Amino acid sequence: MNQLSNLSITLRQRPVGIPNSDNFSLTSSPVGEIEENQILIKVIYLSLDPYMRGRMSDVKSYAEPLKIGEIITAESAGIVIQSKSEKFQPGDYVCCRSGWQEYFISNDKDPMTYKVNPDLVPLSTYLGVCGMTGRTAYFGLMKEAMPVAGETLVVSAASGAVGSIVGQIGKQIGLNVIGIAGGKKKCDYVVDELGFDECVDYKSDSFHKELESAVPNGIDIYFESVGGMVTEAVSKFFNEGSRAPICGYISNYNAKDLSKVKTPFHIFGAMKNPPKHKFFLVFNHYASFDEANEYLINGVKSGTLKYREMIEDGLEKAPEYFKWLFTGRNFGKLIVKVSDI
Template sequence: MTEVNRQVLLRKRPVGVPTVGDFEATEAAVGVPEAGEVLLKNLYLSIDPAIRGWMSEAKSYLPPIGIGEPIRSGTLSQIVDSKADGWPAGQIVQALAAWESYSVVSSRLLHGKVTSIEGIPLSTMLSVLGGTGLTAYFGLLEVGDPQEGETVLVSAAAGGVGSIVGQIAKVKGCRAVGLTGSDEKCAWLTEELGYDAAINYKTTNLRLALKEACPSGIDVFFDSVGGEILNTALSRLNRHGRVVVCGAISQINEAKRPPGPSNYLQLLAKSARMEGFTTLDFASRYDEARADLARWINEGQIRYRDDIVEGLDEAPAHLLRLFSGEHRGKLLVKLADAEV
């Protein structure tokens, strides 16, 4: 292969919110797979808060990205050369690869074969029908256990995960209330996605706004933000309420581990529970979830918007939008079309 491999590397570890100066674009030779490996052409990059975690030195479920290494990322990729049984060239896959045009990875980092579904764009396999939709599906339905008529509050509601959570709550006959950081995004939630109410947490008194938007209290709080939003929502939790700990994006750029939720005794007072999860906990049931999500899309019960920019060099600035909130729906970077 004569093509070069364009890459975006970790130049230095971010202090606080990352900047584009923490990244460096470069070119390298395209790798050659060895036994058990495949060479991937990366088609789309999934831009996720988890990447910020891997950029720090903190130990996590995966080791930190090394300085000078390409940024690790979920991808939608096509196999162009294979030395791994069962993974033929031409197959489109979800993978854990990197911000580069080509990646050599072990077949253990391939997270499933992707077959396109008529009427649904390929990129959706990395958003609603990929990790984002699966996180919303299992976090809400398995951890939150919403019942018809209950109130479901969602933080980061206009983001990739949150925009799907509220719509699944509506499918299940719940009242869906979203928190987000602009009036424009509030309008998108209520006017296009079917949320019953939306609150701009940046411009309102959240305690009072929750009282108005959740008159019967909160039965399920699907939280991706943590911090003060979590503390305030806990006060309105109903008896036997459930707090789904999906993420804590308000804490992700903090150098020091923050103090726990100071309002946690609400859980005692309400006989409530707070439970975390990772989407991987449900890996054996992804097909079942994808079938439901695809059906809801086709029936018009789930609407979505993927925020896609083109070109590898755009990836750092797109990642920063997770923290500024300047986006709606799932962030993706398109690198190439699939070969047919």
């Protein structure tokens, strides 16, 4: 019998607007026994990502909404502590879709449970730059936008997990890269540390003017992560043949009535000459995961890809940290430290 007890966070009620602690329940229950071909994983780092907000609403999307009482969806990095599988041994480090909890029993055939090597790059990076958000950046730029050296790329949420990597890859392949981020501190980081050519603060009164002077030759690629007034602003500068891969539109995620929101599809759709635009999902490119992983891990190992993480302690505070994604309080990939490595 397992003596371990498992803390988990479930959906108590669907949030209206930005989620608050009333929307979640903290539950403690015994860890179950593993069966043949199963492993028990102790979660070390838990990833907090904007898409989780969509799962909390009762709205149809590419993924089923969470049911009331269900554990909040999430990917995590952890260590195998018990195994009845030939594929995994205790002591193996893995990423898995554990959800917001301390322990997770996985079937060894689950494609979302896979080994990672913290001797190559730090374990936490497998949730960010060397994980889902890094791969999203790689695929969105390289496979969706089809960039050509010399083009102008504008990246929204530029200091964040996805945007920071999009812009750095853009520089490496010879693009002129302009970031958009909230506040001077983030904009300075984007230029001084990440090496973007310029970064425009969308919270500044002079945003529209600064954006215009940052793109004298127009925009060839806009990497869409935020929607709303940023998308309205960039929509004035698209060149003939431009592309706008739609990765997300975070400014709309907490809307009280999503059916009344003007998404990037509405904004681009109303243009006379819209950029080629399409929503893409990181998992659309599953076949190229190894290619992206190699690029990202090599970039981190060699120091050619810079990244920033915000690692906060305590699973029970995950609902509080999660809100930060929607206020811009996070600065870099937001991760919760659930237990010691």
